[in-house]
Amino acid sequence: MRHIVKGTPIVLGVALIVPAGLMRTLRGEETSDPVAASFAADPAARSRIERLAMDAVRQAEKAGGCHVVDVSAAKCGWDLTSYPPALDGKQPNPRHIEVKGRVKGASTVTVTRNEILYAFNQGDKFVLAIALVDENDAIDGPYYVRNPFDREPGWGVASVNYDLDDLLARGEHPLS
Numbered sequence: 506m507r508h509i510v511k512g513t514p515i516v517l518g519v520a521l522i523v524p525a526g527l528m529r530t531l532r533g534e535e536t537s538d539p540v541a542a543s544f545a546a547d548p549a550a551r552s553r554i555e556r557l558a559m560d561a562v563r564q565a566e567k568a569g570g571c572h573v574v575d576v577s578a579a580k581c582g583w584d585l586t587s588y589p590p591a592l593d594g595k596q597p598n599p600r601h602i603e604v605k606g607r608v609k610g611a612s613t614v615t616v617t618r619n620e621i622l623y624a625f626n627q628g629d630k631f632v633l634a635i636a637l638v639d640e641n642d643a644i645d646g647p648y649y650v651r652n653p654f655d656r657e658p659g660w661g662v663a664s665v666n667y668d669l670d671d672l673l674a675r676g677e678h679p680l681s
Contacts, residue, residue, distance in 0.1 A: 550608075558606025558636035559584060561644045565679040566602075577604075582623025583631065602632045604647075609639040613666040618658045621665065625657060634679070635672060648676030 559575070562585060566573045570590040577584040583601040591597075601623070605614050614635065624631040633653040637645040650672050658665055 553642075554606040554608060554638045555604070556606075557638050557642055557644060558634075558647070559604050561636045562602060562604050562634045562647045562679070565647055566600075569679065571600075580619070582619050583627075585634075598630050600632050601627050601630050602634050602649075604634045604636070606636050606638055607669060609637045609645060611637075612669055614669050614672060615664050615666050616654075617664045618662055621654050621658055624652075624654050633672070635669070635676060646676075647679060648673055649679050650676050 559577070563573050563575075566585070566587045572588040574586045574588075575584065576586050582603070584604040585602040587600040587602055589597045589600070603616070603620050603624070605616070607614060616633075624633070629651070631651075633650040634647045635650065636647040639645070653667075653672060653675070
């Protein structure tokens with residue numbers, strides 16, 4: 506602290522970082538890469554992919570006889586709460602499902618700190634559901650990953666990127 510000298514700041518350099526995809530879009534260039542073409546930097550594409558993924562998971566749950574409630578607007582750490590049908594007069598625990606929709610060909614899935622912490626707090630009730638969407642809106646999945654995370658994020662970590670192929674390798678069919 507004693508080596509700090511108060512004075513007027515001197516700017517030595519400036520950098521403006523512009524994403525390459527944004528520059529291609531602004532120039533009107535087209536790309537044949539489906540990942541780059543529909544990367545989630547476009548809010549409309551991201552919203553469409555998420556909606557399609559949510560619909561796919563909701564349909565899979567309903568096919569298993571579950572009652573599904575969308576809680577995504579509540580920001581509780583998961584998107585859907587699925588109530589399985591009663592077995593022998595007893596109501597099984599609901600599933601808390603975090604839905605991740607990704608464009609087919611993507612390599613990572615981003616999970617927020619809140620979602621990871623709730624996964625640990627919910628234990629076996631938490632499921633990470635991943636649905637892959639292609640350029641024709643066809644769905645591959647959903648794939649359910651149980652106990653998807655092996656450690657809590659560090660202090661100050663807002664989100665973590667996970668390798669999509671590693672998660673899918675551990676995924677299973679929703680009705681398993």
